[in-house]
Amino acid sequence: MRRGFIAASAIVTFILILSTAVRAAEVTVVDGDTIRIDGTTFRLHGIDAPEAGQTCRDASGGTWRCGDEATRRLEYFIGDAVPNCDDRGLDDYDRVISVCTVGGIELNRAMVSEGYAWAFRRYSEDYAADEEIAADKGVQIWQAANQAPWDYRAAKWEVATQESPDGCPIKGNISENGHIYHAPWSPWYARTKISIDKGEYWFCSEREALDAGWRAPMWGH
Template sequence: MLKVCLVILSFVIVLPASADVMGRVRVIDGDTFDVAGVRVRLHGIDALEDKQTCQTEQGTSWACGAWVTSTVGTLFDGKRARCREVNVDRYGRVVARCSIDGRDVGQQLVSRGLAFAYRKYSMAYDLDEKGAAVNDRGLHASRVQDPAQYRATRAKGRIPPDRTCAIKGNITKSGQIYHMPGQRDYERTGINLNKGERWFCSEQDARASGWRKARR
């Protein structure tokens, strides 16, 4: 009798662990840092855009977005952070949970009323925001538009229609400048095709068309 032996091979798939980004912080805005030269978007929180305005209870407008950026800069610029990667977003930024001096940065910002819990992606800071709201801390003492809604109303021309052609060719007083995903002004730059602005699929294409790279 012929005996057939079956050998079953077992494969173990090892998934890469989330990476740590460690180094000194340069604050870009209320929820975005450069950490050791890596652009990091803080996970689970959402901060105002730099140009957003708010209203006091008396109806006076004030530059709350710029205030948030300045205040976060005062708190964290130059300090050493440790950031645990969660994922990478469509702009090429590392989305991460960061800590400074052993304290969760996202939690500090939400608790102080400098940012909001981004419940679409995480409920981690839900109670922190509720505590800040009850006590009128920071932005909760003013009338403020949800930053996601603010961005949505200004999204036209900012999101590439083709993800493989995501370089933004912007026309400014300084000339024709292209912005790469991950650069400082990439997200806030909108492309108006009627003005001659355009999308590029490669840096080579942009340079060949007479555009120069943005410095930051």
């Protein structure tokens, strides 16, 4: 009887250890087109979601926080799973360009099909047809005429370069979250103050900030 109890306990312990090992991967949704898995950042191939601080118009003439909603939708698709992401090389910011799937759902396509992201046709036509269907249905970002995220970023950058030292608008902030840089389209940009005396910096590009050891903020920080 005692021997059987010990054997059963050993099996339970083994299962618990195995379960912990299987779910060891840490998954964070950075925004509507970016995921971080165990410290590696994956940028969803062929799509561009609204920025975290971006708002969109709706069918009634009001506005909604499309950037936040896109992030929440990607979180919903992922749930407690660990996405399976392929490797299509690195972009200019050291993110792995990927097509990611969860339970048979291709995240890239789902985000475009449901109207939470644009097809990033500058780099790929893979999701152009899905975008056209979503636009015809008038779902989410297609409820009204809305600014594409690449135009949103460009507009924010142009204004910030005119107001920042030496035309370098990226804020390298040091906080309890570490060394975080904020581009002009970051929702925390306006309230982030830079103190050179504390070792904080103004950067001229995201690449410069990354090379100096700063990282982009994550949604919720």
